[in-house]
Amino acid sequence: MIKRNEKDIYIQYLGGASEVGATSIFLYWKGERILIDSGARQVKDKYPIFEEINDDIDLFILTHLHGDHVGSLMECENKLNLKRMITSPDNKSMLKIALEDSQKILKSDFEKEKNEIKKQEIEKKLDIYSSENIDRVIRKMETKDFYKTIYLGKTNLKITFYKTSHLLGSLGILFEDGTYTLFLTCDFTESKKFFHQKTEFISKLKGKKIDTMITETTYGRNDESDEILKEKTLTDLSYGINKIFKNEGNVLIPCFALGRMQEVISAILRLILEGRISRDTKIYIHNSPNSLGIKYTEKYLEQSLDILAEELTINGKNYFEILNKKQSQIQNKQRNNFSLLKSLQKKLNIARYNPKEIASEFRKAEKAIFLIQEC
Known part of the structure; x- marks a missing residue:
């Protein structure tokens, strides 16, 4: 790692700079050490180059829950001294499920593995992903709402999270110290094809002087407009x-x-409501109560009623008015025990299937669309 003095501002990618996977960004800001994300690759050398870090980390920021940004979080926390960890409330609300999902995969790999050496390697990883360690990391992870300021260290570095549209809870980060301003978009989706929370940083930062912006995007802009792309899809x-x-x-x-x-649900429902596919079409999602994907769908719908209603308002008629009326119940769902997904199932012909019986259920069903989400 390059030697720094306390007047430096310095960025080093530990992974993800010229690849998809293992995104992790080390930011040195005039004595403050910040680490942003800790992803994993889908190859043998899975992890960021943690060995480049030989100091304590003053602040770790998690931008969103895709594997290329969170896939090595437990390994990172195990290897480095992360003094503080912080993310958005939506990210934290789903983080435990994501980490427990990784734990389940490791346990399954351990049971299937025949090679004793590889089995020992998996066992070491399982120690890192123990339930006790997962709970400890969840407790350690703080939250900060969008547009609420964090101040860090003796430089009083001002840090603010901005909404991006990549995934529910995903965030871009603005760093300011009065003399220099840096904005990391982190992973964002400028194109709003169907069902994203709105990208707000573009309008929110309009007119603000930013000295440096570093951007990362999966989809970015396309030559064709959103509406043309949406219609083609x-x-x-x-x-x-x-x-x-x-x-x-x-x-x-x-x-x-x-x-x-x-x-996908948003696109299918639009086709049904517009009469472009049969109104008898039945949508099947699997019934696993511990599925990260299903839990995320429920969370996403709870947090995105306005987007759902906007996307599925056709010819001036809001087909989801009933869901908006239930919003107050959702906000107090512990008392009312209200599930938005249950309401969707009743109104929109959404059913659950047993993943273990999918072959037979698929054969028996008529005019059915099965959505497979094992994560």
Whole structure:
């Protein structure tokens, strides 16, 4: 690592700079040490280069819950001294499920592995992902709402989270100290195809002097407008569904990435409400109570009623007025025990399937779309 003095501002990517995966950014700001994200790759060398860090970390910031940004969080916390950890409330509310999901995968790998050396390696990882360690990290993780300021260290570094549209809870970060301003967009989606929380940092930062901006984007801008892309997607999707239904088949759509199922549900419902596919179409999502994907869908819908209503308002008629009326119940759901997903199921022909019986349920169903989300 490059030697620094206390007047320096310095950024080093420990992973993710020229790849998808293992995103982790070390930021040195005039004596303050900040680490942003700790992702993992889907290859043998999974983790960021933690060995480059030989100091305590004053603040760790988690931007969102995709694996390329959070996939090595437990390893990072185990290797480095993270004095403080912070993220948005939505991220923290789902973090334990994400970490426990990784724990389940490791346990499954351990049971299947025949090679004794590899088995020992998995066992070491399981120690890091113990329930006690997961609970400790969750307790350690603070939250800060968007646009609420954090002040760090003797330089009084001002840190503010801004909404991006990549995933529910995802954030961009503004750093200011009175003499220099840096904005990290982190992973964001400028194009709002179907069902994202709105990107606000572009309008919120308008007119503000930013000395340096570093951007990361999965989709970014396209040459075609959002509406053209949306219509092309809907046309292709409706054509495929109708062709399969005509041949008396059913549709299976993988939705493995977090946030993807919400977009797919939104697109299918729009096609149903516009009459472009049969109104008898039944949507199946799996019934696992501990599924990260299903829990995320419920959380996403609870937090995104305004977006859902906007996206599915057709010809001036809001088909989701009933859901908006239930919003007060959602906010007090402990007393009312109200589930938005249950309301969706009743109103929109959404059913649950048993993942272990999917083959037989898929064969028996008629005019059905099965959404597969194992994460």
